[in-house]
Amino acid sequence: MIPELGHFALIVALLLALTQAILPLIGAQRGNLTLMSVARPAAQGQFVFSLLAFGCLAYSFMVNDFSVENVASNSFSQLPEIYRLTATWGSHEGSLLLWVLILGFWTTAVSVFSRHLPDDMVARVLGVMGLISVGFLAFLLTTSNPFDRLLPAAADGRDMNPLLQDWGMIIHPPMLYMGYVGFAVAFAFAIAALLSGRLDAAWARWSRPWTTVAWAFLTLGIALGSWWAYRELGWGGWWFWDPTENASFMPWIAGTALIHSLAVTEKRGAFKAWTVLLALVAFSLSLLGTFLVRSGVLSSVHAFATDPARGAFILGFLVLVIGGSLVLYAWRAPKMLSGGGFTWFSREALLLGNNVVLLAALGAVLLGTLYPLLIDALGMGKISVGPPYFNAVFVPLMAPALFLMGVGPLARWKEASLPDMLSRLKWALAISVATGILLPLTLDGFKPWAVFGFAMAMWILLTVLIGFRERLKNGARLSSLTRSFWGMQLAHLGMAVGVAGITVVANYQVERDVRMNIGDHTELAGYTFTFRGTTEHQGPNYRAARGSVDVSKNGKVLYELHPEKRIYNASGMPMTEASIQIAMFDDIYVALGEPLDEAAQTWAVRVFHKPFINWLWIGALMMVIGGFLAASDRRYRIAVKATAPTGAATQGA
């Protein structure tokens, strides 16, 4: 009964989404206020019914209703309650339902926080979001119904993939989707601007906080995914350049370019067409990312052959959204005049340079991700593009990006002076170069990439400090600085922290695979690891061999780690659960390989020393907080009139 109620709620949500899409768009075109006013209630109703459907599915998971196919395939009676709840979005169907729910949430948020927007703008934005909802709801209902029954009901479920049974995975998908779907708001604002022809500083000011918040969520989602991979995959890596990761990274790069381009459009009225294009690209890549990961096309392009309806729908939808928006863009964008001239050396030009570099990086990732799929789909053989390609391309491209990141916020709008910039930045430049050269000397071995990484981290840190110092010298007090400024500085500082972390861990981590008997020990990075054997351990839905490893330094035992080798009851799937001692400056990571001689308790053991790895997550978190801080700036909350940019040009971007 409950699953049918959920199915029914989805159908109602689809009808409401159709209403929300069609009537307000017509109304906005004809200037009919009655039709336009349908947008808000329809959007909110759609959200309520999506929430009801989601609740029904979650309920089916919680009560172990194995007559629902989705539950039977992705859950298990012994699965702990929290994972039964998260299994709701663990499958293809469930995750698309989550997508719809989050889109409903964003739409409702726009409908509530848009009181000061013109009616036709609201109608168009909500209408476009309604169209996206229609696409996703129709896809769910026609090809991927999460409420399909299984007759006769299964006796028990097939369990959730053990790798996903981790609390990083509980919050990773919702955060990631908050980011993906958040770009739908930026997309809808862009389409609305193209439709209405109104693309001014006020438009940029409306869409900017939404975009920044979406970007912050996406940052958080990606960081959580990376953190999960580090802890759960048992290989100690934090980024693999895997297509599933690239799928979320591409919209992030586009989004990063977009928030910087929006800054110029808001403050200076320039880059209008470019900003709109980036908004279209960011959301298109979000859609692409969702489908790449969720359609099964990555594990095999032939997954579509087994379910042609899904593949055809996805391709059709992508073509419609991306193609349609680009056609609209090509038609309307040339009519948009960009204001605000600027010279080749100005904050605008530097931001433009940064945008170009980011897009080049995006192109490189896109090529490496899609090319193997294309070749496979064309039947031209199988190839893979691994981390060596991405590292070889991405790291050098980050050099100009990070350099510009330091200069941009200190340059004047419109026209900056090169001698002036040089005199302000000469010390920062010298100290950064010195740090890059000297710091690796104190560490274990001189690595060229470490020179680059340290210099860049120090460069960003110093330019952020200069930014504060100059503001204070000009009479501002810390309390009078805007949240925009704090947010930008914090996010940039987060980047410096992250770059420092990446530099250390990528260049100075050490690992060792060893064969260990009880009492054997091995040395790594000054620590001594002693293997104390394994004991049987019973988990809620698995049994495990739990190892004991003493970690000591200078003869004193510091930590006792317990890596596990688990076998899950339902699937019989083995899994390595690493044990990690987390600290500010270094992680110690121990994982059990395989038992080499079970009677004698001999195991292959993998030990890692990961210096500074936590700086990555800390840096990402600073970027997230910076994003939220910037989006909560006072000027977004006061009503803005559609006028030209004011004299606030000296304020932070």
Next chain:
Amino acid sequence: MKSRHKKLLVILLGLTGLGIAAALILNAFQSNLVFFYSPTEVAAGKAPSDRAFRIGGLVEEGSVKRDPDGLTVRFVVTDTSKSMPVVYKGILPDLFKEGKGVVAEGKIGADGLFNSTQVLAKHDENYMPPEAAQALEQAAKAQQTLVQ
């Protein structure tokens, strides 16, 4: 310079930069592509001898052997028609098992062994690495045509 000329200059500089970036990207791409070959293709001499490639199929039953150091593993990858001996030093992924699908990346050594630097993990018990599945499929097709 007039502002128009400056603008032109900036655009030209930008395009040059993009051109260099594109050249670097394509060059890196070209040299880092890893091709996949099935054991049958390797046996037919189609695989390169100087660069790394991937091989996939099933881990032959009873073929997994360990050297006394406990970390060097030898096994045979087969597509049921031809097979390829592989040697790998390190910890194998959780789902590595005799009779199951596997993909290994590496080079053919002078001894004719496939020196693997990486044995790929599958994320799911039921899921066969696509390359391995394709190798088996091709071998099966080839055998069918032989029978006919």
